[in-house]
Amino acid sequence: MRLYEYEGKELFAKFKIPIPKGKLAQTPEEVEAVVAELKVPVVLKSQVLTGGRGKAGGIKIANSPAEAKNAAQQLLNLKIKGFPVERILVEPKLDIKKEFYIGVTIDRANYKLVVIASGEGGMDIETVAEKSPEKIFKKYYDIDEEMYGFDAIDIAKKIGLGSEQIKEANAIITSLFRFFKKYDAKMAEINPLVLTGEGKLIAADSRVSLDDDAVFRHPEPAEMGIEKRHEEGEMTPREMQAKEWDIPYLDLDGNIGMFPGGAGFGIMGNDFIHYYGGKPANFMDSGGGPTPERLAKMLVLLDENPSVKAIFGARFGGISRCDDFAKGVVMFLKEHGLSKPMVVRMTGNMWQEGVRIFEDAKKENPDNFKNIEFHGIETPIEEIAKRAVELARTAGGR
């Protein structure tokens, strides 16, 4: 889960990493009031869960409360890569002498934590990494290793910090590392770490992403008002609905509703539809062992989407059982009804029970099933994908 800059900074402050004395504001009036209490000039920083904010005009400088109010108005009308600006972090403008980069992340392929540092901090760090890799310094740690101060000092010196700054740098770098481990972060960046004209180091920006799967053991961010959220990206209303139901879901621009089993075939099935000339309307993951209720909700998302002309269903029962799958579909048909044609293949664990549930429900109300074509293991999944493309073409007139 990605954090806003101000949230990351609040957490940094808990670890005694120095941050500018800023304040969050949500309206031009709030911004004006905040600036009245700060030293001008100030920086107004749009809080959005994406990069490239600076280039998109999401950062403004103001020399008075009135000027800041005006600038805030402009920012709050801005969208950055589709993200509306709703919050502004107001900070005194720093006297920047030099910018550094410090980050911690996970090298998954090698099962290590990595501390990354560079004397060329600022917006173009990825370009630096690509074009001048010698300017990027990395240090690897085993998951159960501690980072000592001397390592931090070593890093600080390698990226060009002087003897005067190494004690501060030591505190900042070891704190960032401790923060990373303590809160199960996937990424924690200070970019830039600013050396001010006065010779102080300060974390001018934060970029933090936490491991969603470890949130359960960290009550503190929630206590600070940091809510659980997707990695990043603006959500469509349907994605919002899916999120509320805790279903991984993405709208795509096609017309075939994808009702797959696990994420693996969710991704692969998308390719298959393309191979056969169709375009999926969504990506979806049922998660392991979904309940009938959850499966019914997944179908609601598809049936109520006007872009969806046909539904491609696939269930290979593993941890998710075919009987539950059938129950979910039947529940959906009873409570909601299916308005689109659907082709489904069902096999795997408990498929006999699944088939029986379908047959019983069909006997009870054959009308509910008139839009559905059922297949078992005898039909290759590729044929089902082809059929879904055909159904969508017929229904959508394409």
Next chain:
Amino acid sequence: MRLYEYEGKELFAKFKIPIPKGKLAQTPEEVEAVVAELKVPVVLKSQVLTGGRGKAGGIKIANSPAEAKNAAQQLLNLKIKGFPVERILVEPKLDIKKEFYIGVTIDRANYKLVVIASGEGGMDIETVAEKSPEKIFKKYYDIDEEMYGFDAIDIAKKIGLGSEQIKEANAIITSLFRFFKKYDAKMAEINPLVLTGEGKLIAADSRVSLDDDAVFRHPEPAEMGIEKRHEEGEMTPREMQAKEWDIPYLDLDGNIGMFPGGAGFGIMGNDFIHYYGGKPANFMDSGGGPTPERLAKMLVLLDENPSVKAIFGARFGGISRCDDFAKGVVMFLKEHGLSKPMVVRMTGNMWQEGVRIFEDAKKENPDNFKNIEFHGIETPIEEIAKRAVELARTAGGR
């Protein structure tokens, strides 16, 4: 530093180790009031920094507030191994089905942490360890190793806890281990860990000793009102005074005031005095690199002790410098004056400066020096010890 039972239990509670719902009281009236709020019968437990409390009558059971008040009065008049009882922990009496022992300590010789457990908990655990070592179970850990729940469960089963208790036992044992490491303990014991008639586990007693040298990094005990103190033992007024001055000092029953350098010769010099027929009046350690002020205070402790008939001074300057030693002695002589005969040997780092300081001070005021015999490296320390014994014999008339 040794903690009182109630202090250890408070820390245990922070780690979610279950403890009886008790309360501390300091007067019979307080005890009475506390008991009025608890279920009778209750146990009144004398809080003293020593073992053997039970055998000394320091634990009483009461069935009513009035009975408790009476019992408290008796306890508050008690001395246990010389420790006056000043605090009483009042707890509801447990329904004891079985008693276990769980402890964590350091195996210094092997550089390991050790978890020790036994199904034979209670007062005689040391006897069990000696006579039936097979009933004592030990598990060793490297200093940077974590204790996992399965280890705790393994220990719990080995000491005879049943499947019903292992989840509780897991929580208690892993918590005790975490507590030990987190607070730099030297020892943390739950003895007995009681299995109640209802099948619950509860820490009925605590015995905790923290590493004095690590207290600086643990503000929490101090915040809870746990003050820094000696390991254990009642102090004489002079020992109290020395403690206030932060000088390691013990009163002994002889008549030779020991004014040694480091702890090493403090101990060995004591033997020498005995070899030559004398008896030291004290043990004392100047600590590494004492200031002149500190050395002067050390002499005050000796000169003001009426038991001291002569003073045996030895300084081999290492981290402690002879010039500082001489300054301290001179400071003492000027401000306080010496009323006892003293024999001193001084050599080692900066001895020439030390000698010069003495000579200058003596020129200024020869009277101050009339009780002192000085020696340098040419005289073996054994001769100095012999001379101190002689001086004491002459002065003390023995």
Next chain:
Amino acid sequence: MAILVDKKSRVMVQGITGGAGKFHAKRMLEYGTNIVGGTSPGKGGTSVEGKPVFDTAFECVKETGADTSVIFLPAPFVKEAAIEAIRAGVKLVVVIPEHIPIQDMMLVRKEAVKHKVTVIGGNTAGIITPGECNIGIMPDIAFAPGRVGTVSRSGSITYYVADTLTRTGYGESTCVGLGGDPVLGSTFDEILWMFEEDEKTRAVVMTGEIGGVYEERAVDAIKKMKTPVIAMIGGIFAPPGKRMGHAGAIVEGKMGTAKEKLEILAAAGAHPAKTFLDIPEILKILKV
């Protein structure tokens, strides 16, 4: 012959008294998997499907001689269960649950490497050597004994690939689900090398997907292996994924698109497949 599991595998189910554990223990037993016992702290002394339940893996391994563990426990308990199984002396740990915290899995991996134990998952469907041993949640209907090994990050893809191999008569030697979590107990290359050593395995189907970092690690193995590898990567038409920020880009390089991954593997000598139906076609050409 097979890799990782066969009819001699002595399987312990960690979390055997839970809903999923009990359900799949029964299924695995019905398949013929040699389940020797299970664990559930606090339930030692009871039994599930006639198999003894122990409080600890240590006891289970000691009493039953278990050499393989499959974990059916909520994600927060997986770290300790896996490390316990490793220390208790099993040689293979299969982690079925998903959403294992990354740091937990890294610790498990470190412990596994130290003790030379193979950990599979988390978020894996398991491992099956058809006709001998089915560990995890894989539906037996898809599988038949045969001569092609499969390794995949996704459970459903494993089933579809096996389903195709079964229908076309090749069958499978062993099918391994690496798992779908971001950090995994084992990587493609490690499993490929096991297949290379296995006499029964005449070809391997490796299926990966967009994102992640483990497909790229397979390049060297594919180059050096004698056994042919068919590679299939999902997500060729998926919308571009999102990066976690600069640090990720610096460490992991440009995130491999599915197309790039497939190209890299093909360049190393793997035979690319688009759909499952391509697989038997390629096997025919390879004369497997």
Next chain:
Amino acid sequence: MAILVDKKSRVMVQGITGGAGKFHAKRMLEYGTNIVGGTSPGKGGTSVEGKPVFDTAFECVKETGADTSVIFLPAPFVKEAAIEAIRAGVKLVVVIPEHIPIQDMMLVRKEAVKHKVTVIGGNTAGIITPGECNIGIMPDIAFAPGRVGTVSRSGSITYYVADTLTRTGYGESTCVGLGGDPVLGSTFDEILWMFEEDEKTRAVVMTGEIGGVYEERAVDAIKKMKTPVIAMIGGIFAPPGKRMGHAGAIVEGKMGTAKEKLEILAAAGAHPAKTFLDIPEILKILKV
């Protein structure tokens, strides 16, 4: 010949800009100790007594070829300084400060064992090979080159023993202060074995004291050594020490009184001495 340090030792002083560091660096230099530099984070680029100061031990070792470190820093900083020195590649670390937290010293010891580095202390007076190298705070007046090695927990005892050996003409090969803290970087047996290997050392004087656990570890070494060992234990007349509780008694057994320690060592073949003056008498009998 000597153990641990000699005139070729290249010594780094960690904490060289502090009061004690500066004072003793000067003393050590005056003795002829080959100090090549020092460390003080934030003061890199300056110098003390003409020797370069570095921000880190890594830099100091790289630039000066230091192979030995002596630490003059407040106790809370010792753990990191010692581990830094070990990782930077020195072969010996001498920890002068006292009151090092026990857990810190245990971590340092673990790191030292891993890297095959000797750590001496904390709370040691240091090590001296008379006439060649004096590391720590030992007063040179007590020492003269010679043929008896000494190892002691106490600084002052080291001085008195050496003073005696020097006055009686035996002199010292090397004198090692193990240190007075409760957990130490090295133990008696480890140092005894070094003396056993040293040609110049004809006898060893080992001085211990009441309490602690390291004297007992020497028994096996004394039994096997060819070099004679003279043992002296302080605290024969000390009041009995206090135990930390049952756990300590269970792990460490009955706390050795000074008398018991001396008896155990004598039984292993050590020659017991009561006062320092006994030492030359014993050496004479041993014909050292």
